[in-house]
Amino acid sequence: MDQVKIFTPASVANVSCGFDVLGFCLEPVGDEMVIRKVESSGLKITKIVGESLPLDVKKNVAGLAAEAILKAHPQKAGFEIEIYKNIKAGSGIGSSAASAAGAVFGINELLGKPFTAHELIAFAMEGEALASGSAHADNVAPVLMGGITLVRSINPIDVIQLPTPKELTAVILHPKIELKTMHAREIIKKNVTMEKAIQQWGNLGAFVSALFNEDYGLMSRSLKDEIIEPVRSLLIPEFDSLKKASISAGALGFGISGSGPSVYALTKGMKTAQKVSKAIDEIISPIGIDFEIHLSNINDQGIKILSN
Amino acid sequence: MDQVKIFTPASVANVSCGFDVLGFCLEPVGDEMVIRKVESSGLKITKIVGESLPLDVKKNVAGLAAEAILKAHPQKAGFEIEIYKNIKAGSGIGSSAASAAGAVFGINELLGKPFTAHELIAFAMEGEALASGSAHADNVAPVLMGGITLVRSINPIDVIQLPTPKELTAVILHPKIELKTMHAREIIKKNVTMEKAIQQWGNLGAFVSALFNEDYGLMSRSLKDEIIEPVRSLLIPEFDSLKKASISAGALGFGISGSGPSVYALTKGMKTAQKVSKAIDEIISPIGIDFEIHLSNINDQGIKILSN
Numbered sequence: 001m002d003q004v005k006i007f008t009p010a011s012v013a014n015v016s017c018g019f020d021v022l023g024f025c026l027e028p029v030g031d032e033m034v035i036r037k038v039e040s041s042g043l044k045i046t047k048i049v050g051e052s053l054p055l056d057v058k059k060n061v062a063g064l065a066a067e068a069i070l071k072a073h074p075q076k077a078g079f080e081i082e083i084y085k086n087i088k089a090g091s092g093i094g095s096s097a098a099s100a101a102g103a104v105f106g107i108n109e110l111l112g113k114p115f116t117a118h119e120l121i122a123f124a125m126e127g128e129a130l131a132s133g134s135a136h137a138d139n140v141a142p143v144l145m146g147g148i149t150l151v152r153s154i155n156p157i158d159v160i161q162l163p164t165p166k167e168l169t170a171v172i173l174h175p176k177i178e179l180k181t182m183h184a185r186e187i188i189k190k191n192v193t194m195e196k197a198i199q200q201w202g203n204l205g206a207f208v209s210a211l212f213n214e215d216y217g218l219m220s221r222s223l224k225d226e227i228i229e230p231v232r233s234l235l236i237p238e239f240d241s242l243k244k245a246s247i248s249a250g251a252l253g254f255g256i257s258g259s260g261p262s263v264y265a266l267t268k269g270m271k272t273a274q275k276v277s278k279a280i281d282e283i284i285s286p287i288g289i290d291f292e293i294h295l296s297n298i299n300d301q302g303i304k305i306l307s308n
Numbered sequence: 309m310d311q312v313k314i315f316t317p318a319s320v321a322n323v324s325c326g327f328d329v330l331g332f333c334l335e336p337v338g339d340e341m342v343i344r345k346v347e348s349s350g351l352k353i354t355k356i357v358g359e360s361l362p363l364d365v366k367k368n369v370a371g372l373a374a375e376a377i378l379k380a381h382p383q384k385a386g387f388e389i390e391i392y393k394n395i396k397a398g399s400g401i402g403s404s405a406a407s408a409a410g411a412v413f414g415i416n417e418l419l420g421k422p423f424t425a426h427e428l429i430a431f432a433m434e435g436e437a438l439a440s441g442s443a444h445a446d447n448v449a450p451v452l453m454g455g456i457t458l459v460r461s462i463n464p465i466d467v468i469q470l471p472t473p474k475e476l477t478a479v480i481l482h483p484k485i486e487l488k489t490m491h492a493r494e495i496i497k498k499n500v501t502m503e504k505a506i507q508q509w510g511n512l513g514a515f516v517s518a519l520f521n522e523d524y525g526l527m528s529r530s531l532k533d534e535i536i537e538p539v540r541s542l543l544i545p546e547f548d549s550l551k552k553a554s555i556s557a558g559a560l561g562f563g564i565s566g567s568g569p570s571v572y573a574l575t576k577g578m579k580t581a582q583k584v585s586k587a588i589d590e591i592i593s594p595i596g597i598d599f600e601i602h603l604s605n606i607n608d609q610g611i612k613i614l615s616n
Contacts, residue, residue: 021510152514152530153507160517160526191499197535199461201509202329206460208516209468218468222460227505 003036004109004308008102009299010087011094012170012264013138016225016255017203021151023094025142025299026170031098032084032306033062035106042078043067050085051095065100065127069107072123073114079107091174092262097139100127105144105303117144117302121157132259139258146302148211164298165214169273171265172257173242173280176290179235179261187231196227216252216268223253223266236260241283249279270295311344312417312616316410317607318395319402320478320572321446324533324563325511329459331402333450333607334478339406340614341370342390343414350386351375358393359403373408373435377415380431381422387415399482400570405447408435413452413611425452425610429465440567447566454610456519472606473522477581479573480565481550481588484598487543487569495539504535524560524576531561531574544568549591557587578603 009030013023031050043066045055057063062081070079081103087095104123108115115123124140141149141159152158192200203222210218233239233256242263243254250272251265265280267273273295284291317338321331339358351374353363365371370389378387389411395403412431416423423431432448449457449467460466500508511530518526541547541564550571551562558580559573573588575581581603592599 018509018513020506021513150510150513150517152510152526158514158529160514162517188502190502192502192505194496194498194500194535197500197505197508198328200505201326201512202458202460204509204513205326205329205458205516206466206468208513209458209470209520212517212520218460221466227502 001110001308003034004106005032005034005306006102006106007304007306008033008098008105009143009302011097011139011142012172012257013094014228014256014258016223016229016253017200017207018150019225019228020136020138022148022204023138023142024148024170025146025302026093026172026294026296027299028296029087029093029172029294031086031102033102033106034082035103035110036080037110038078038080040078041076043070044078044080045083046080047082048085049083051089053085053089061096061127061130062099062103064130065124066103066107068123068126069104069115069120073111075111079110088174088176090178092179092256092258092260093172093174094139094143094258096131097124097128097143100124101140101143102303103127109305109308118157118159120144121159125154143302147298147300150208162208162211164300165211165216167269168298169267169270170296170298171246171251171267171273171276171280172262172294172296173284174262174292174294175237175284176292177237177261179259188228189231192227200225200227219266220252223255225255229255232256232260236263237287237289238283239263242280245279245283246276249275251276309418309616311342312414313340313342313614314410314414315612315614316341316406316413317451317610319405319447319450320480320565321402322536322564322566324531324537324561325508325515326458327508327533327536328444328446330456330512331446331450332456332478333454333610334401334480334602334604335607336604337395337401337480337602339394339410340392341407341410341414343411343418344388345418346386346388348386349384351378352386352388353391354388355390356393357391359397361393361397369404369435369438370407370411372438373432374411374415376431376434377412377423377428381419383419387418396482396484398486400487400564400566400568401480401482402447402451402566404439405432405436405451408432409448409451410611411435417613417616426465426467428452429467433462451610455606455608458516470516470519472608473519473524475577476606477575477578478604478606479554479559479575479581479584479588480570480602480604481592482570482600482602483545483592484600485545485569487567496536497539500535508533508535527574528560531563533563537563540564540568544571545595545597546591547571550588553587553591554584557583559584
């Protein structure tokens with residue numbers, strides 16, 4: 001195999017009570033990438049379509065991630081990467097993670113899969129670090145492993161795949177305003193009260209239990225975040241109205257995707273997701289901001305091979 | 309039925325990464341109580357054996373808890389309570405919780421079980437508040453519900469029973485020094501760094517997942533507490549040596565039980581528990597403090613009826 005074409009999906013990180021640890025992978029939204037093994041040595045990004053991003057390997061998340069895996073598994077051959085972006089940079093649904101994860105996934109395939117999905121996380125994180133200013137795994141993990149993942153630790157890397165309840169469905173609103181991850185990181189406080197921290201870990205523990213038991217009621221009661229959301233939501237237009245309307249329309253929970261500006265709702269079933277989508281549309285449409293709404297199952301597989 | 313005799317067990321709360329939310333119920337250590345329905349109205353504690361505790365209903369955790377359930381379910385008849393304490397007050401393995409939970413469990417039996425175990429938690433908490441200075445559920449919940457419990461919220465009360473991996477075994481060391489819960493609460497800081505809070509909720513989420521999957525390796529990696537343990541362990545003699553020796557002897561994790569002075573280790577299987585117990589004994593024996601070591605399965609049932 002000398003070439004692989006893949007679909008590399010968007011993802012939602014910082015899922016409410018799981019700030020910095022919990023993420024899930026989306027189904028219909030994602031980039032395409034072509035990774036090619038070539039005779040002349042070296043790594044090249046030969047084409048980027050859909051976004052204005054640097055072709056320079058050292059300035060591109062896919063490039064840095066690809067370098068990381070090739071450093072761990074040196075090759076005489078070279079590699080070329082083409083990226084067809086559908087996920088907008090800065091949208092908050094893992095645009096850079098899709099590129100970084102896609103690059104290492106594709107190269108791993110062409111190398112004959114020397115690394116497991118869990119092992120690939122470390123390489124993809126080296127790309128992610130460029131985009132967000134710090135190495136984190138909560139987007140690349142669900143993209144590489146599929147489904148819903150919990151990052152217990154990044155040093156050493158220890159990521160757990162959680163079960164995906166069958167009917168769990170996501171609604172994503174991407175309001176097209178720019179919000180850099182680095183800026184969104186800066187406004188988070190360095191300390192948190194013990195009381196709120198305890199609430200948060202109680203909620204996350206309960207949410208994990210609810211995923212195993214497919215207990216949608218408990219998912220709903222535990223999808224909360226009183227630490228980061230109250231601060232970051234100030235940067236997102238109509239956040240409170242969108243949340244209220246989504247919950248009224250039957251959403252289990254509603255929160256910020258990544259560091260925003262995208263927001264997510266989780267529902268039981270596609271029918272409720274459609275109602276939530278309609279409720280969101282009714283609030284966001286009159287504002288006059290350009291936006292997109294995605295409805296998605298949880299993508300249990302992660303990256304998919306389209307052809308090779 | 310006019311009388312019930314029960315075994316009301318000890319419990320471990322504040323289980324490492326689950327500070328203030330995670331607890332489990334012990335098997336061989338516990339008090340006995342006799343609850344009797346009598347014709348003359350009113351509530352009386354008629355006997356306490358084994359500890360010097362007030363018979364005055366208003367000054368006794370069992371009395372206050374009993375009052376709470378009877379307020380919610382008023383009776384013409386009266387109730388008498390006898391308490392045979394085996395769990396030392398201030399030991400850190402839920403002495404007051406055993407009494408409070410036992411009282412409401414016994415009265416509920418004699419009333420024909422109008423309340424579920426989950427509903428009884430609120431009444432038992434009113435007793436607990438007297439002992440610890442604040443209402444908390446992390447000991448009464450496992451005693452009433454059995455097994456391993458996670459207190460997601462106490463207002464409203466929302467407690468989840470987690471699965472008990474078959475081979476999970478506890479070793480408890482109770483060094484007989486006095487350490488009041490209120491004092492141990494005071495030394496905890498009011499704030500925690502975001503970094504450590506995220507670590508803690510990542511660990512708790514992982515630990516919950518590990519219980520469902522019976523993944524002992526992951527239990528071990530996630531049984532950590534870098535927030536409370538570094539402070540409270542200073543009050544416990546030889547804590548660091550005990551922890552190191554227990555882990556070396558094969559313990560999955562080691563931490564403070566409740567607010568101390570008792571400490572717990574969790575192991576896979578009784579054989580390893582015995583090795584850990586021996587390692588603990590070798591450290592604590594030479595010091596000259598009076599102590600007890602208990603080995604216990606996780607008690608899935610909680611309070612047991614001995615006769616009625």
